[in-house]
Amino acid sequence: MRREDGRPGPEDDVEAVLDELYALPPSEFVARREERAARARTQRRAQDARRIHAARRPTLAGWAANLLRRSRPDEAERFLELGRALREAYATLDPGGLKELSAQRRRIVSEMSRQAAALAREEGHPLSDAVQRDVETTLRAVLADAEAAAVWEAGRVEGVLTPPSEFGADAVAAAPTRREPAPARKSRTDSTTARRKKDEEAERRRVEREERAARAREEARAAEERLRERVTAREKAAAALERADGQEREAGERVAALEEQLAQARTEQERTRAELGEARDRDRAAAEELAGAEREAAAAARRAERAERDGA
Numbered sequence: 001m002r003r004e005d006g007r008p009g010p011e012d013d014v015e016a017v018l019d020e021l022y023a024l025p026p027s028e029f030v031a032r033r034e035e036r037a038a039r040a041r042t043q044r045r046a047q048d049a050r051r052i053h054a055a056r057r058p059t060l061a062g063w064a065a066n067l068l069r070r071s072r073p074d075e076a077e078r079f080l081e082l083g084r085a086l087r088e089a090y091a092t093l094d095p096g097g098l099k100e101l102s103a104q105r106r107r108i109v110s111e112m113s114r115q116a117a118a119l120a121r122e123e124g125h126p127l128s129d130a131v132q133r134d135v136e137t138t139l140r141a142v143l144a145d146a147e148a149a150a151v152w153e154a155g156r157v158e159g160v161l162t163p164p165s166e167f168g169a170d171a172v173a174a175a176p177t178r179r180e181p182a183p184a185r186k187s188r189t190d191s192t193t194a195r196r197k198k199d200e201e202a203e204r205r206r207v208e209r210e211e212r213a214a215r216a217r218e219e220a221r222a223a224e225e226r227l228r229e230r231v232t233a234r235e236k237a238a239a240a241l242e243r244a245d246g247q248e249r250e251a252g253e254r255v256a257a258l259e260e261q262l263a264q265a266r267t268e269q270e271r272t273r274a275e276l277g278e279a280r281d282r283d284r285a286a287a288e289e290l291a292g293a294e295r296e297a298a299a300a301a302r303r304a305e306r307a308e309r310d311g312a
Contacts, residue, residue, distance in 0.1 A: 012040070014048040021055055022066050022156045025125055029057040060120075061134035062157040064127055068116040068135075069155045078226065079112060080153055083143040109139045134160045 017036045024032055033055055040049035058066065069076045086101060113136040117127045127135070141148035141161035148161040 012043065012045075012048075014040075014045075014051055017048075017052055018055060018156060021052075022058060022063075023070060024063075025123065026057055026060055026063050033057075056158045058158045059131075059134070059160070060125065060127065061131045061138065062159050063125075064116045064120045064131070064135050065138045065152060065157045065161075066155045067119050067123065068112065069152055071119050072115060075112070075115075075226070076153075079108070079139075079142065080149055082108070083149050084146075086143050087146065105140070105143060109136050109143070112139050137162060 017040075021029060021033055021036070033052060037049045037053040040046075040052055086105065089101065113132055116135050117132050120127050138148070138152070138157060138161040141163040142152045143149075144163035145161070148163070151157055151161065
């Protein structure tokens with residue numbers, strides 16, 4: 001909320017404002033951006049206003065990627081960590097190892113993009129096939145490129161992030177076999193000790209490469225397993241939600257039927273109350289008429305009795 005003294009509060013921090021903007025659907029971005037920039041200008045924060053105004057409206061694919069980052073923070077952190085491991089392993093693996101990692105990477109990216117599409121659909125903005133492919137391209141870039149990873153980690157993707165060509169899907173198959181550089185010719189005076197040290201250093205580097213590759217493969221497998229577990233849990237949750245929706249609809253229909261019956265019963269009650277009132281009025285009138293008739297009959301009887309006595 002805005003402070004009473006007119007000074008900017010924590011929510012006016014330019015980073016908080018940018019986070020707010022990039023969490024919005026693209027259709028709402030520009031209007032909110034101009035509103036926040038105008039507010040910064042009113043508060044005499046010209047530099048912040050310029051920076052806010054310079055923020056670019058994200059594409060639907062960029063917004064979906066940002067939505068995935070914000071809505072699945074734990075999975076996103078693991079995805080970023082996997083990217084760091086893959087980038088390190090990429091420089092040292094042979095084509096066989098790269099091919100295995102590439103297959104795992106494609107599966108993980110595909111699953112993450114499906115999660116982004118599901119989240120976007122829940123927010124009322126379903127993704128077309130083309131837009132979902134753009135999300136996949138962005139996620140591949142996050143794995144391949146540290147700068148792209150930083151943009152996605154901040155949740156401020158504007159458009160499609162493109163992976164570097166050497167990390168692309170087709171580059172793995174074409175990657176040449178990596179060989180250790182051939183040792184330079186040494187004179188016959190090189191010592192056996194120097195050669196042994198060189199061999200030991202080469203062996204150490206080879207072991208380190210294999211260890212990094214093994215870690216990257218294990219992290220990829222673990223990430224893939226976690227994604228499968230998440231998918232299963234999501235499917236169960238979706239099924240439970242569907243059942244709950246059905247039960248809620250049925251309960252609503254029953255409530256509506258009962259409310260209709262109650263309304264009819266109240267109408268009938270009002271009608272019968274009116275009829276009861278009318279019947280009571282008629283009963284009172286009849287009772288009064290009866291009493292009057294009884295009084296008249298008694299008076300007539302008394303008159304007849306007097307007349308009989310007088311005649312005798």
